[in-house]
Amino acid sequence: MSDLENFRTEMRAWLEENCPNEMRDGDITAENQCWGGRQWEFQSEAQKLWFERALSKGYTVPTWPKEYGGAGLSADEAKILDEERKAINARKPLSNFGISMLGPALLAFGTHEQKEQHLTAIARGEIRWCQGYSEPGAGSDLASLKMKCEDEGDHWLINGQKIWTSNADISDWIFCLVRTDFDAPKHKGITFILMDMASEGISVKPIVLISGHSPFCETFFENVKIPKSYGENNASVVGEVNRGWDVAKNLLVHERGMLGTMSPLRGTSGPESLGKFAVEEIGLDESGRLDDPALRQNIAQAELDNWAYNLTVERLTDEANAGNGLGAKSSMLKYVASELTKRGTELRMDIEGTTAATIGEDGIEYGSLANNWLYNRAYSILGGTTEVQFNIISKRVLGLPSQ
Template identity: 45%
Template sequence: MADFGGSELDAFAAEVRKELAAMYPPELKDPKAKTDYEAVWGGRAFAGSNDPQIVWMKRMAEKGWTAPTWPKEYGGGGLTPAQARVLDKELAAGKYRQPLASFGVWMLGPVLLEYANEEQKKEHLPKIIGGEIRWCQGYSEPGAGSDLAGLQTRCEDKGDHWLINGSKIWTSYADKADWCFCLVRTDTTKKHEGISFVLIDMASPGVETRPIQLISGESPFCETFFTDVKVPKGNLVGRLNGGWEIAKRLLQYERQNISAGFGEGGSAGGASGDLAQIARQYGATDDTDLRRRITENKMNFQTLRQTIARSAAESKAGNGPSATTSIIKYAAAEFAKERSELMIEALGHQGLGWEGPGYETPEIVAVRGWLRTKANSIEGGTSEVNLNVIAKRVLGLPDPK
């Protein structure tokens, strides 16, 4: 589908504006309206739920607007990149809540479109778009973090099924997920060429998850154990032993989307709210050096957002994500950590609270968010690994001798 011109896009924007207003549940129009925190992720836990967030998600999914550029034949919106940008702008302008937060949309879906067979696409893509299944990512292992290709979780061919044994670590929200897209070893004689990409139902016998408590007090990550887990043969995506290619592609999508979550108010940034406004609120603007650093940070994030938008447009144009996602991921992690540190500095002595009287909830959230940002340079590929990718794939530098 070709992009529309200016007047046609204006008409499309007017139509989108009208439809969004009609679909948005009245209960969510109050910015302070509370809903189940987990509802935005969807999944089996919310099957049949009347939570306003779920109602909003389902209405958007019926239009295909939870994955606006995906093909209509799989339940997507079938929009052009230009139309998708119009939809994004209207959602932002109307201050609508995010209809669906999904690893399926951000990471798994794009690689399924590229590598899965037709049966797998028809089975999984509509459920991702509809928020019916919540996904988690089974990549890192206790002995295979930065060296991901060193993973040892075994997947054996048992004739009519695969048998999986091993463990994963730092599996985000594994304890809440319905399914897992997972890297497994199907050939022990080769490293990169011995890895396959499989889909695992987390309700399968032999799957166990254990949340890991972080220094921030939260437990978004888990240890995941697979003990004689039987997986249907049809759950192998792509070629047998061809999972490393898919893994690299998925990591590019992950880095692109993690980066998009950083910034002013971005959930991945740890702290929330306008940094300059908070500095004024706490009387920190008399410090000229702090003002300068806050301004620089805001400028950096504005530049980052524009870079992300350009990269996303290039990806949607059919080129797919490139190694430049490593530049974006590295920069986003550094800017987010800097922003949280500036937040704590602006709060002054109120930035020392952890719990108890004397500290407001946003102050405690800021402190814990500051600790949370330490993971930004690890998740989705460590900063060190991303710098290596930039050196080799972007700058073309030779390997050190």
Template identity: 50%
Template sequence: MAYDVTEDLEAFRTETRDWLEANCPPSMRTPMADDEIVWGGKRGEFKNPDSKVWLDRMGERGWTAPEWPAAYGGGGLTKEQNRVLQEELRRIKARPALFSFGLWMFGPALLEFGNEEQKKRFLPDIVKGKTRWCQGYSEPGAGSDLAGLQTRCEDKGDHYLINGQKVWTSYADQADWIFCLVRTDTSSKHEGISFILFDMESPGVEARPILLVSGSSPFCETFFTDVKVPKDQLVGRVNGGWEIAKRLLQFERSSISAGGFGGTGGSGILGPEEYAKIHVGTDSEGRIADGDLRGRIADHKMYAKAFNLTVQRQTEQAKAGQQVGHTASILKYGAAKMNQDRHELLIEALGTEGLGWEGEGFDEGAMKATRGWLRSKGNSIEGGTSEINLNVVAKRVLGLKDHQ
């Protein structure tokens, strides 16, 4: 049924509210701990059984990807209907049913560049959380200069053969499939790259977790040794992968800006203002006693509010069909700085409590904040370094020329 007028949207709101009340379990209307995040996939774990119920119900309705076409498993909603859906989800404080690189990055790119067979094959399982994807982009010698990647993909007649290495591959050890940039032509840098998909259980694929200074890590180094890939898993044309890569990076940077970074510290962490009142103290008016710290926390809160409103505007523009373009680079840079500044304020507010790592004598939330502060150092690297994003802004937005 199509809802094109106010009365129809109100009918849709009523229908949606009734469905959510009947189908969202009570435990899915509570704050979510770090270890309760649902990534889906063949190896997906559900600490809370209701998480599986909630994912299955939302996935079956297509509401994990509300505006994707129903033909590919999505909800088929208009942007107005989706706005109503999101309002109703917020009203009952519903947890996200699924976190997924497939939803945020790969799926939108496949909708734009994939053929009909590929869309029908891969998108429905993303919507239902049956397949977990990882991203094969950066390499040891091709991070900031992504187009310098050297992972080889050779045409062997009835299949492709892939050899090479990727690094910082988030959750590669947990993923089912990978969307990967490979070199199909060594005579041209940008025009010699292709975009290909393959199963992480393919012979010759090995993922090794990387330990970070924060003590835990989603990142892996990933090795490909004579990996055979069917030809129908190439997306777009041979040597046409750079266009897809750039578009997907826009989706990635937009999703990072909208959803935050790893290193937020998770549940159990108060904000800088709350910790400052506990550890720095308050004045006679109940304000943070240290005026300088109070002012910097206020500045950060205003920046965060303005930033979030900007992200909302950009999201609405994208849903309206407007080209987001290089705005994603601006927002990704801003999000990295904002998250790092927040963690600096947290650690300053904690004082000596911020030295805690493990053991008795330290608040659990404070120890999470310390680890989150260390983890946040990577925010200006992942999803495109801050330097690269500033270069994009300088060249593509401000129109500045390279220095000669």
């Protein structure tokens, strides 16, 4: 038996012994995941137990070095751990932007001291991060951002606004792109900086969407003083001043890769449950097939597309693990995942018909099908619009000319 086969056997046994049954429901939503942070309270003893057991092994961030709270697993080992976790429908023990976005950027650009402070806190679920990228006048054209960051000797002075800042109202720290040189070309005068959300002068205003709820916020910075350093060799700036776009590009790849490798048709909106749900709602015809040929075809097509998508994710993941990197291909995954996610809730709306659009006295119920259907429309905008992804794919993946 190979080393990886032995590792799979060990992981299967460890998961079986240590993951509580309550954490194996496969019902993974934004509401029931463990996010961590200063304000975090575990939703159950089972969730707390699962987190603590995974943390003790470094499995909250399995590929990170052990010195920063990880398990030091290879890419192949981490893939096996993830496969075995999914095989029993177990939730992730910890999820947040610190793991999926900031962490990889710090591993690539951070000093040892920055990694020691921030990565360790992320791995232990002690700090929840949000992302300060988009501004009212800088969304898809992110490099045109104007949030001002001035050098005041022993600190940075920051003024401006960010928008669509997911979970800013419940996050502890924010990683931000700021303008430190207004005379430089727009991609050159940007700096990547880390800030405590408790800093004086930072205020947050939630944004309510048509779904009746959203994680998005407006974040305002008024004369915010951020120290140059949080300790020796532990600067608040990641990478070089005025070279933050290098860090930003690295992080955007991970963000789009994260959005692209989600399970768009899994769970309540997935093809695994769509067929059964449709039969229960609509019934079968005389030949034992779903008694709606058009809907039957649409569900079958969704299953085929989801199957092809999952195979593509696996192939690109293997390529990345082999050292080829994901790069611009993350835009392909992000686009397809967005479309499949929207299609999943649209199909369920088709199955339920007018009853799916029920609105109560307090509006659309949060977490309901109608709420999810409305919210999922945003997937073709958040993380980079579909049009932006098409431009990236055409130029950097297909090699098509700009004109």
